[in-house]
Amino acid sequence: MEQAPHAPGPDGDAAPAAGGPGRRLLQFILTIPFPSPVEAEIAERFMTPNAERRGPVRKELSVNGSVLTVRLTAEDPGQLQMSVTSCLDQVSLVIRTMQRVVPPFFAKPQQEKGG
Structure with a gap:
């Protein structure tokens, strides 16, 4: 986990990213x-409905090539921890599902062995 960087305030001083004085985002x-990029995009689509929910933890998804990035942001460490656990469970489910469903559609045709 890392703390979100502070945005500069109006007079150039570092200001808390959100939530008022003393509040830091984690x-x-x-x-x-x-x-493949296609599989990363499929995983992003599976996980997107949960990303759109608003609450104490913000979830952002992005795909760059064949890499899916999940970013969870919160002020409360306990809420972030629960969201991380839930997110990892969801990622695991998506990957297991894709391993069962995606290969038949993206499998390379095997060459027939001549004899």
Whole structure:
């Protein structure tokens, strides 16, 4: 986990990123490599509905090539910890599901063995 950087205030001083004086945002960033960009995009789509919910933890998803990045941001460490656990469970489920569903569609045709 890392703390989000402070944005400069109006007079150039560092100001808290959000939540008023003394409040700092905590972040958890997970990068997940996939075999192909298509599979990373499929995983992002599976996980997007939960990212759109508003609450004490913000969830952002992005794909760059074949890498899916998940960023969780919160002020409360306990809430962030619960969201990290939930996110890891969701990632695990998505990957297991894709291993069962995606290979039949993206498998390379095998060459017939001549004899």
